[in-house]
Every structure is written in C-alpha cells, then in structure tokens.
Amino acid sequence: MLTSVELVEFAAKNGIPIWALDASIALVLALAVFSLCGLGVIVLVYMERKVSADIQLRLGPTHVGPRGTLQLIADMIKLLSKEDVFPKHADRWLFRLAPALVFIAAFTGLMVIPIGPRLVVQDLNVGLLYVLAIPSIAVAGLIMAGFGSYNKYAMMGGLRAAAQMVSYEVPRALSVIGIVMLAGSAKLSTIVDAQGFWYIFLQPIGFMVFLVSTLAEINRVPFDMPEAESELVHGYSTEYSGMRYAFFLFGEYIALIAAAALTVVLFLGGWHGPGPELLGPIWFAIKFFGVVFVIMWVRWTLPRFRIDQVMDLGWKVLLPLALLNILITGIVMSI
Amino acid sequence: MDKLEQLKTTKADLDDLSAEFSSNGESEEGSKDIKTDVLTINFGPQHPSAHGVFRGVFEVDGEIIVGIEPHIGYLHRCFEKIAEHRTYTQFIPFTDRMDYLSSMLNNWGYVISVEKLADVAVPERAEYLRVIVGELNRIASHLVFLSTAAIEAGALTPYFYYFDERERILWLFEQLCGARFTYNYMRVGGVRVDTPDGWLDDVLAFTERLEKTMVDYDKLLLGNYIFKKRMKGVAPFSAEQALDWGLTGPSLRASGVNYDVRKADPYSVYPRIDFDAVVLCNGDNLDRVIARSQEIKQSINIIKQAVAQVPDGRVYSPGMPRYVTPPPGEAYAHIESSRGDLGFYIVSDGSPKPYRVKIQGPSFGNLQVLPAIATGSFFSDAVLIFGTLDVVFGEVDR
Amino acid sequence: MISEIIYFSVFVAVGLTVVVLMLGLQKLLQTKRHSDAKLSVYECGNIDVVSDPRIQIKMRYYIFGLLFIIFDVEMIFLFPWAVVFKSLGLVALIEMLVFIMILLLGLLYAWRKGVLKWT
Numbered sequence: 001m002l003t004s005v006e007l008v009e010f011a012a013k014n015g016i017p018i019w020a021l022d023a024s025i026a027l028v029l030a031l032a033v034f035s036l037c038g039l040g041v042i043v044l045v046y047m048e049r050k051v052s053a054d055i056q057l058r059l060g061p062t063h064v065g066p067r068g069t070l071q072l073i074a075d076m077i078k079l080l081s082k083e084d085v086f087p088k089h090a091d092r093w094l095f096r097l098a099p100a101l102v103f104i105a106a107f108t109g110l111m112v113i114p115i116g117p118r119l120v121v122q123d124l125n126v127g128l129l130y131v132l133a134i135p136s137i138a139v140a141g142l143i144m145a146g147f148g149s150y151n152k153y154a155m156m157g158g159l160r161a162a163a164q165m166v167s168y169e170v171p172r173a174l175s176v177i178g179i180v181m182l183a184g185s186a187k188l189s190t191i192v193d194a195q196g197f198w199y200i201f202l203q204p205i206g207f208m209v210f211l212v213s214t215l216a217e218i219n220r221v222p223f224d225m226p227e228a229e230s231e232l233v234h235g236y237s238t239e240y241s242g243m244r245y246a247f248f249l250f251g252e253y254i255a256l257i258a259a260a261a262l263t264v265v266l267f268l269g270g271w272h273g274p275g276p277e278l279l280g281p282i283w284f285a286i287k288f289f290g291v292v293f294v295i296m297w298v299r300w301t302l303p304r305f306r307i308d309q310v311m312d313l314g315w316k317v318l319l320p321l322a323l324l325n326i327l328i329t330g331i332v333m334s335i
Numbered sequence: 336m337d338k339l340e341q342l343k344t345t346k347a348d349l350d351d352l353s354a355e356f357s358s359n360g361e362s363e364e365g366s367k368d369i370k371t372d373v374l375t376i377n378f379g380p381q382h383p384s385a386h387g388v389f390r391g392v393f394e395v396d397g398e399i400i401v402g403i404e405p406h407i408g409y410l411h412r413c414f415e416k417i418a419e420h421r422t423y424t425q426f427i428p429f430t431d432r433m434d435y436l437s438s439m440l441n442n443w444g445y446v447i448s449v450e451k452l453a454d455v456a457v458p459e460r461a462e463y464l465r466v467i468v469g470e471l472n473r474i475a476s477h478l479v480f481l482s483t484a485a486i487e488a489g490a491l492t493p494y495f496y497y498f499d500e501r502e503r504i505l506w507l508f509e510q511l512c513g514a515r516f517t518y519n520y521m522r523v524g525g526v527r528v529d530t531p532d533g534w535l536d537d538v539l540a541f542t543e544r545l546e547k548t549m550v551d552y553d554k555l556l557l558g559n560y561i562f563k564k565r566m567k568g569v570a571p572f573s574a575e576q577a578l579d580w581g582l583t584g585p586s587l588r589a590s591g592v593n594y595d596v597r598k599a600d601p602y603s604v605y606p607r608i609d610f611d612a613v614v615l616c617n618g619d620n621l622d623r624v625i626a627r628s629q630e631i632k633q634s635i636n637i638i639k640q641a642v643a644q645v646p647d648g649r650v651y652s653p654g655m656p657r658y659v660t661p662p663p664g665e666a667y668a669h670i671e672s673s674r675g676d677l678g679f680y681i682v683s684d685g686s687p688k689p690y691r692v693k694i695q696g697p698s699f700g701n702l703q704v705l706p707a708i709a710t711g712s713f714f715s716d717a718v719l720i721f722g723t724l725d726v727v728f729g730e731v732d733r
Numbered sequence: 734m735i736s737e738i739i740y741f742s743v744f745v746a747v748g749l750t751v752v753v754l755m756l757g758l759q760k761l762l763q764t765k766r767h768s769d770a771k772l773s774v775y776e777c778g779n780i781d782v783v784s785d786p787r788i789q790i791k792m793r794y795y796i797f798g799l800l801f802i803i804f805d806v807e808m809i810f811l812f813p814w815a816v817v818f819k820s821l822g823l824v825a826l827i828e829m830l831v832f833i834m835i836l837l838l839g840l841l842y843a844w845r846k847g848v849l850k851w852t
Contacts, residue, residue, distance in 0.1 A: 022736045026743035034747060056495040080755070081762045088772045104748035111744055122740045129812055151774050152376050152786040156398075156714075163794035166801040173808045180815035221489060222561055230384045230487040231718045238775055243759040247752060301555075303562045304489025306715050307398055308850075311797060315849055319804070319840070323833055326811070330826040333818070371791040381778030390777070397791035 029121045033110055041253045045072045047289075048296055055300045082242035087150060090239065094148030099240065099247035101141035106254035109135035113261045114189045116271045116280035127188040128180065128266075132173050135258055136217070138251060139165040142226060142236050145248075149239040157235025160307055161226035164216055167314035168223075172213035174322035175206045178329040179266055192270030200267040205325040207267050209318050214263065216310065218255045221299040225307050260291040373401055376714075380409050384487050384718050387728035391705070393717065400717050403706040407699075411732040418692035423449050423523060423659040426692070431517035434698065434730040436479050437673040439472035439508075442521035447602060448668040448679035449523045453661035458652055461525035462604045463645040467538060468511065468520065469670075470634040470641070474545070475504040476673035477585075477627040477634075480725050484624050485556050487722045488565050493556045500548060503541055510534055523659045525651035535642050542635045553628055557621075566621035570708045570720045573618060580707060581700040584675025585626040586724055590618030596671035608640045620716075623723040658687040674698050674725055696730040796848050800840070807836050 011021045046061075046069055053060030061068030086095070112127040114120035124130050139162055146158015180186050182202060183194040191199075200207045216223035227235030237248045264270060264287045271280030305313065373394045379385030388409035394402035414433065418426045430441040443465055450457060457465075482497035505515040510531055512520045520527050556562055572582070577590040587594060595612035597605045613629040615622040663685040669678035675697025684690040701724045708724075709717040814821075814829055843849060 019735065019739055022739045023743055026740040027747070029740075030744050030747040033744075034751065052491075056492050057499055058495065080759050081764075082759070083763045083765055084756070084759055085771060087774050089774060100749065100752040103752060104745055107748045108741065108744045111740065121744075122737055124737060126812075147787070149774070150786060151776075152374060153775070155786045156374075156395075159794055163797050166794075167797050170801060170804040170808065173805075174811070177808075177811050177815045180812060181818045184816060184819045186812060186816055224489065228489065228715060230489065231378075231715050233383060233775070233777075242763070243755050246755075300492050302490060303485065303559060303565060305561060306565055306713055308713065309564060311849065315797075315800070315840070316844070320837075323837065326833070327830065330818070330829070334823040334826050370789065372788040374786065374788065374790050375784045377777045379777050385777070395790075397793050 026121075033121060034107070037107065037110055037254055037257060040257045041250060042072050044253050044256060044292060047292065051293065051296045052300045055297070076246065079242055079246045084243070085239075085241050087239050089150040091148040091150065094144040095239075096244075098141045098145035098148060098236075099244045099251070101144065102138045102251035103247040103254070105137040105141065106135055106251045106258065109258045110254065110261075112188055113258065113265060114192060114270065115261070115284050117277050118189075119271075119281060120189060123187060123189050126186050128176060128186040128191070131188070131258065131262055132169075132176070135255055136165060136169055138255065141251070145236040145240070149236070151239050153232045153234070154236050154238045157226045157228075157232045157238070160228075160232075161219065161236060163307070164219070164223060164225055164310055164314075167311055168213040168216035168318070171209050171314060171318035171322045172217060174319070175209035175213065175325060176266060177322075177326050178203050178206045181326075181329050181333060188265050188270075192265055192272065195269045195272060198267060198269045203267065203325065203329070205321055205328070209322045209325065210267070211263065213314070213318055214259045215295065215298065216314065218252065218259050220256075220295060222302040222305050223310055224304055225310055228304060230304075256292065256295065260288050260295065263291045264288050371396070378718075384483075384722065386483070386722070386726060388732075389702075389721070389726070389728060391721070393714065395714050398714050400710055400712055400714055403709055403717070405702060405705055407702070407728070407731050409732065410728045414733045415692050415694060418689055420688065422687045423453075423661070423689060426689070427521065428517065428519045431519055432729055433694070433696065433733055434476075434672060434674065434677070434727045435516065436727055437472045437476040438516065438518050439468045439520060440670060440672045440677065442518065443469055444668070444670045444672065444677045445679050446521045446523050447670060448666055448681050449659060449661065451668045452664065452666035452681050452683055453523065453659055455524045455655070455659075456652055457525055458649045459604075459646050460529075460648045461650040461652075463641050464526050464530065464650060465521065466604055466608070466641045467535075467638055467645070468508070468518075468526075470637045471504050471507065471538070473673040474631050474634045475501045477631050478504075480627050480722075481552075481556065481624065484719070484722050485562075487719050488562055490556065490559070490562065493552060496548075496552055496555070500545055503544075507534070507537060507541060510537070522651060522655075524655040525649070527651075529650045535645065538638060539642055542638050545631070546635055549628070549631060557625060557628060563621060565716075565719065566624060566723075567619060568617075569620040569716050570712055571617055571619040572704070572708055576707075577618065577704075580704045582675070582704055583697045583700055584672070584725070585613065585630055586623050586701055586704075587675065588613055589615045589622040589626040591616045596669055596676055600669065602668070602670060604641070604644075607644065608637050610637050610640075620719055620723050623725075627725075660685065660687050669695070672697055674727065674730070675701060694733055696733065698726045698728070698730040702726045702731055796843075800843060800848075803836065803839065807833070 007021065008018070011018060049060045049068075049071065052058075061071035064070045064074045109131055111121045112124050112130050114123065142161040142165075143158045146154045146156070146161070149155070179191060179199055182199065183191040185191065185194075219226050226232075227237065229235075232238070237245055240248060264284060268287045268291070271284040273279065273283030273286075275283075373396045376393045376395050377390065378393050379390040380388040390406040390409065392404040392406065393400055412432070414429050417429060421429070427442055427445060430445045431438040433441050449455075478497040478501040482494040485491075485493035485497075508518060509515050511534060512518050512527060572586075572590050574591045577587050577592060582590070583594070591614060593612055593614045596602070598612050610633050613626050613633060615626055661683040663683055665680070665682045667678060667680040669676050671677075676695070677697055678695040680693040680695065681689050682691040704724060705721060709720045712720065810832070811829070814825065818825060
C-alpha cells in the first residue's frame with residue numbers, strides 16, 4: 001500500500017523490476033515491524049512482571065535499570081550466553097526447527113494488523129482469515145518440539161497443545177463470522193472503518209467466545225494445559241534452554257500481541273477515538289494495553305482447567321454458542 | 336512361483352494383523368482399537384509438585400493413570416536409630432526436622448510421650464502455651480497446604496497471600512523462641528522459655544486479622560468456579576475405605592469419620608476448650624481442601640480461648656534433672672498433628688538414653704492411599720490428589 | 734497477488750534471519766562444557782530409568798483432530814458466504830442454516846456416541 005505512484009515511476013525509469021521494489025519495501029517494513037514487536041515484547045514482559053507482582057503482593061523487578069525496566073535485556077543477555085544444550089536422543093531437525101517455526105509463525109501473523117489509518121503492511125482482502133490461520137501454524141512447532149525432545153513431558157505437552165489449539169481454532173474462527181457479516185468484508189481496515197458502533201456491543205456473544213478461545217489459542221491460564229508445570233514440568237519446552245527457549249518465549253508474547261491487537265481491531269473499534277485521525281495509533285495503543293491487562297489479570301487470578309474440561313468447553317459450549325451467534329446475527333440482519 | 340510366495344506372506348501378515356485387532360479391540364461396543372502401550376512417567380524426585388522428594392512411577396494411558404508405584408526413602412535420615420544414641424532432651428531438635436511444616440507439634444508429640452514415660456507433671460501455663468503454639472503451627476501448616484493446592488491447580492496468586500499470613504506466624508515464633516522453622520521449643524516438663532512481653536496480645540491481634548482475611552482468601556480459591564470444577568467429585572474416598580487404608584487427620588475427617596485425637600483421646604488442656612472437629616462427608620478433593628480451611632477457623636477459635644484462659648506461673652516444672660532418666664518401661668502417646676495421628680512409642684531401660692523410639696507418622700499412612708485413590712484419574716488430577724493428601728516427606732522417611 | 738506473496742516471503746525470511754543470527758550469536762558467546770548428565774533427557778532426576786517416550790500411546794486427541802477438519806472446512810465455506818451475506822439476504826441465511834444443521838447433527842452424533850467424553 002505504500003507503493004506510491006512516484007516510486008513506481010522511478011523504478012520504471014531506472015529499469016528496476018517491480019518485484020525488487022516490492023521486496024525492498026517489504027524488507028524495510030518487515031524490519032520496522034520486527035523492531036516494533038521487539039519493543040512490544042519488552043514492554044509486555046515488563047508489564048506482565050509488574051502486573052503479576054502487584055497482584056501477588058510483590059515488587060517485581062527493581063534492580064536492572066530504572067524501576068527494573070531493563071530486566072528483560074539482562075535476561076536476554078543471560079539467555080544468549082547460555083550453552084546451547086542439545087539432548088542426547090533428541091531429533092536433530094525437529095528439535096532445531098521447532099522454536100524457529102513458532103517464532104516465525106507468530107511474527108508473520110503481524111503483517112496484516114492495522115494499527116492506524118493506512119498504517120498496515122499489507123491490507124489483504126482475506127486479512128481476517130490470514131491472521132487466524134498463519135499464527136496457528138505455531139502448533140506444528142509445538143508438536144515438533146514435543147516429539148523432537150524425546151521427553152515424555154514434552155511429548156504430552158505437545159499433544160495437548162495440538163488438541164487444544166485445534167479445538168479452539170473452530171469456535172474462534174466461527175465467532176468472527178458475525179463481524180464479517182456485519183462489515184461485509186474480511187479486510188481488517190474495512191472492519192475497523194465499519195465500526196461506528198463498536199462490535200463488542202453488537203456482538204457480545206461473539207466477543208465472549210472470541211476472547212475465551214483466544215486465551216486458549218495463546219495457551220494462557222486458564223488454558224495453559226501444554227505447559228502445566230504442576231504435572232508436565234514445562235510442557236513442550238522442558239528440554240529447551242538458552243536462545244531456543246527464548247524463541248518460544250518470543251513466540252508466545254508475539255502471539256499475545258497479535259491476539260490483543262486483533263481483539264482491538266475486531267471488537268473495540270481499532271484506531272477510532274475522539275480527536276484527529278493522527279491520534280489513531282495512540283487510541284489503538286490504549287485499547288491494546290487494556291486488552292493485554294485483562295488477559296494478564298485473568299492469568300494471575302484463575303486456576304487451570306483440566307484437559308477434558310478444556311475440550312468440553314470448546315466443543316460443547318463455545319462451538320454451539322458461536323454457531324448461535326451466526327444465527328442470531330443472520331436473523332437480525334435479514335429482518 | 337515367486338509371486339505366489341509373495342501373496343502367501345501377505346495373506347499371513349493380514350491374518351496376524353486381524354488377530355492383533357481382535358485380541359486388543361472389543362473394548363467399546365465391539366469397536367476395533369489399535370494396540371496402545373502405557374507411558375511410564377517418572378514423577379519425581381526432582382519434580383515441581385513432588386512435595387519434596389516423592390518419586391512415583393506413573394503408568395499413563397493417554398491422559399489417564401492406570402498404575403502408580405510410590406517410591407520413598409529419598410529423605411531417610413535414621414531418626415529412630417539416632418534417638419538411641421542421644422539423651423531424651425537431645426532428641427527434641429531431631430523431631431523438628433521430621434514434619435518440618437509443623438515442628439512444634441512434633442516436639443509436643445515427643446515430649447508428651449517422654450512425660451508419660453517418666454511421669455512428669457507439666458505446669459498449667461506451659462500446657463496452655465503448648466496449645467497456643469501448637470494450634471498456630473497447625474494454621475501455618477494448613478496455609479502451606481492451601482497454597483500448594485492452589486499452585487497445583489494452576490493458580491499462582493493465592494500462594495503469596497497464604498504465605499503472607501504464614502510469615503506472620505513465623506514472626507511470632509521467632510519472637511517466642513528465636514527460630515522460624517525448627518523451634519526446639521518444648522522440653523520434657525514444660526517449654527523452653529516464657530513468652531516475651533505482649534506476645535499473647537500479638538497472637539490475639541494476628542488471629543483477628545486472619546479471621547477477616549481467610550474469608551477473602553476462601554472466596555478467591557474455594558469460591559472459584561474452575562477450582563471447584565477441578566476439585567469436586569475427584570477421587571472420592573468413602574469412610575470405610577479411609578479407615579481400611581489407615582488414613583488419619585483432616586483427610587480422614589473429610590471422608591466423614593469423626594476421629595480427632597484431641598477429642599477421641601484428649602491430652603493437655605484440650606478438654607477445657609470448646610471446639611469442633613471438622614467432619615465433612617464426600618471425601619473428595621474439594622472436601623479435603625475445605626477441611627483444612629475449616630480447621631484453620633477452629634484453630635483460631637482454640638487459640639482465642641487458650642489466650643483468655645492462660646494463667647500466670649512457671650513454664651517449666653521445678654526440680655527437673657538435667658538428664659531425664661525415666662524408669663524402665665514403655666510408653667505410647669499420640670497427638671493430633673496437622674496431618675493426622677502422630678504417635679511416639681518409647682522404651683526405656685532406665686538410662687538417660689531411650690532404648691528404642693518408634694515414630695508413627697501420619698504422612699506415611701496417608702501416602703499409601705495414593706495408588707488406590709488416584710488410579711483411573713487424570714494425570715493432572717493425580718498431582719492434585721497427591722497434594723490434597725498433604726504428605727511431608729521428612730515425616731514419611733524420617 | 735504477487736506483491737502479497739513477496740511481502741509474505743520477505744517476512745518469513747526476516748524471521749528466519751533473526752533466528753539464525755541470534756543462534757549464531759549464542760554460538761559465539763556460549764561456554765561449552767561437556768557432561769553426560771547434562772545431555773541426558775530430563776526425567777525428574779532419574780538418569781538410569783529412561784524408557785522410550787515414542788511408543789504408541791492412546792490418542793484421545795485424534796478424534797478432536799478429525800472433528801476439527803470437518804468444522805474447519807465449514808469455516809472456510811462460511812467466510813465467503815459471510816462477506817456477501819448483505820446482498821444475498823434471507824435465502825442465503827436459510828441455505829447456510831441447512832448446511833450448519835447438517836454439521837451440527839454430526840457433532841450431536843459424535844457427542845451422543847460418547848466420542849467427546851474421556852475415560
């Protein structure tokens with residue numbers, strides 16, 4: 001979308017093929033998105049630590065940097081300098097590829113999320129479908145990690161992750177059908193612009209189903225079955241250490257960023273807010289951190305479900321509710 | 336010809352395959368299941384919820400436990416044998432390290448047995464102080480139980496709240512006897528030191544505070560929908576089963592058996608204090624947790640009455656010799672520890688050292704229930720069941 | 734279309750480069766000391782009793798995988814339908830309802846059959 005007319009003309013004049021132009025712009029944007037989400041991860045990890053500390057009568061990090069803000073940097077340096085342990089029986093390729101896959105799947109998902117008017121890398125026509133589908137590829141990474149580690153806990157964690165993400169993918173995708181019906185498009189920017197009235201009010205059932213299944217999608221409490229440390233030690237990432245572990249962590253937090261941003265885009269009016277259009281990203285950020293705070297609040301308050309209860313909730317409650325939501329939306333719109 | 340051979344083998348293979356199917360299928364409505372193996376998982380000793388050093392070999396079929404084989408002995412320290420080479424008083428610090436979450440009660444169980452053996456009278460004030468510190472320690476232990484139950488269910492936050500309260504109890508103990516964890520407070524014939532000034536008021540203030548905060552904490556944990564869903568109806572244990580397996584303490588009372596040593600075989604000044612033994616009926620995980628929460632309230636009640644009744648006077652009976660030398664004979668006394676019926680059987684040969692000390696700890700009895708109670712449950716629940724049986728490994732292995 | 738694919742591939746490439754760079758950096762910074770115990774698989778402190786984790790275990794999750802495929806396909810059908818729903822109106826709603834009902838019947842069948850139950 002940034003391919004302005006002048007640039008195209010310039011390229012044509014100098015004999016640069018259009019795909020090279022596209023690729024170079026994409027590279028710049030990708031680096032921009034990467035630094036933005038890197039910053040986001042730093043902020044969110046800090047926020048998570050401080051929120052949890054506040055809930056639990058603790059102080060959280062205080063020593064590294066002013067008020068402990070640089071704690072994650074220190075952690076990263078530590079993880080960087082750790083030995084790259086490769087367990088004896090682990091599968092060479094699965095074990096190595098898994099963290100990369102988890103990280104890349106989460107990262108590429110950010111491509112279509114608009115954070116302000118025209119502030120989006122690629123405003124795909126099927127943006128909604130893309131953002132639901134691509135980050136889910138991470139589940140393959142989790143299974144690979146579980147199977148490749150040659151560890152029983154990791155194995156069970158990977159299987160649970162697969163079952164859970166697969167089960168909640170369906171209600172999550174179905175819960176946003178109502179929005180597509182209302183907006184008449186699966187393009188995220190169109191959906192934002194169609195929200196004169198926030199969809200959270202027009203689609204309350206859809207919002208509930210979406211939020212709950214999002215929590216399950218990103219493996220957060222009360223759905224953190226894959227890494228339930230009370231029985232599975234640390235689930236699929238039990239055998240990982242150093243940078244490889246860090247990439248799981250990155251993937252998890254980028255998934256959180258994507259999930260919260262998607263919630264804002266779909267249900268909370270995206271960048272819309274009082275004031276000039278220029279304030280759009282700021283409104284977006286405010287709503288974004290609100291959603292993130294709610295997700296963290298839930299995480300540090302609730303216990304965890306059992307795996308059969310997780311499945312029950314997905315198939316017996318959320319799926320019928322999501323279908324009911326489509327039905328209600330359809331009937332109301334037809335009348 | 337070759338082709339024929341080939342066909343033959345294929346046919347044989349198919350027969351094998353179908354035989355395999357029919358032998359292992361037939362489980363659900365005649366459907367043919369593929370043969371599956373059970374996964375043998377080592378749970379502990381280095382596991383986040385092994386409560387110390389428990390090692391259980393869990394056989395897991397998918398997510399369901401089909402067999403548990405508990406292994407103990409990773410914390411064995413030969414206390415019973417050591418006792419034979421120490422004087423009666425010297426053994427008291429060792430009892431601290433048995434059930435390290437309720438050291439005061441272990442002290443108490445031991446000294447009460449020695450007092451019975453040597454026929455020593457204990458001053459009134461000392462008896463009341465024992466009741467107060469014992470019940471405080473019971474509260475501290477139950478707070479740890481609740482916090483670990485919360486953690487095993489996946490809720491990390493209640494842990495900090497419960498430990499905040501426990502910290503206040505440890506502070507009180509520190510004021511009293513200088514130690515936070517291993518107190519070595521009780522002596523044959525009384526307690527080691529009298530209370531510092533204003534200590535009893537601090538205890539009262541703490542109980543008032545805890546009464547208020549426990550209401551909130553119960554709402555946070557026991558009132559939580561997910562927690563109830565996780566706990567309710569899981570691994571129910573009937574009264575008969577519980578008695579057969581030798582369960583004691585709150586876990587037994589949660590199954591509906593009204594057996595509390597404080598009531599059934601009263602010791603110290605408990606007959607003068609008005610309280611109820613907490614008896615529930617279902618015996619499932621939730622009841623085992625609620626029993627502890629209720630017992631904390633009963634303990635607060637006991638402490639309040641004891642503080643009101645405590646007389647002035649000595650805390651150590653006069654004329655006790657430096658070395659207690661009971662006459663030859665034997666004695667058994669038991670108390671209600673925070674985990675159940677804690678008994679000491681001591682044989683004396685008339686020397687300053689016991690001839691034999693046998694400790695009957697409740698944790699061992701409670702642990703042996705695990706395979707019976709957790710087989711057939713989910714792997715996630717087995718951890719919770721293990722947690723609600725409230726086993727401390729210092730006491731199992733001794 | 735081609736531009737979008739280029740964007741996507743560039744994103745994947747950037748992600749991959751980050752991973753490779755960071756792992757390379759770790760290779761430079763790490764101190765490596767060999768020990769057999771460190772390389773052994775975590776089994777709660779038991780080094781000697783590792784049994785094979787890659788056995789044929791009972792896969793309850795398999796059924797959920799099958800159900801997922803069915804409903805995911807339904808989802809793919811629903812998206813284009815939802816996009817043009819406004820212009821199609823009531824008839825489209827009824828048609829889609831029939832489609833969803835058939836799938837729901839399938840779910841109900843699986844439910845009644847006890848597939849969604851554990852134990």
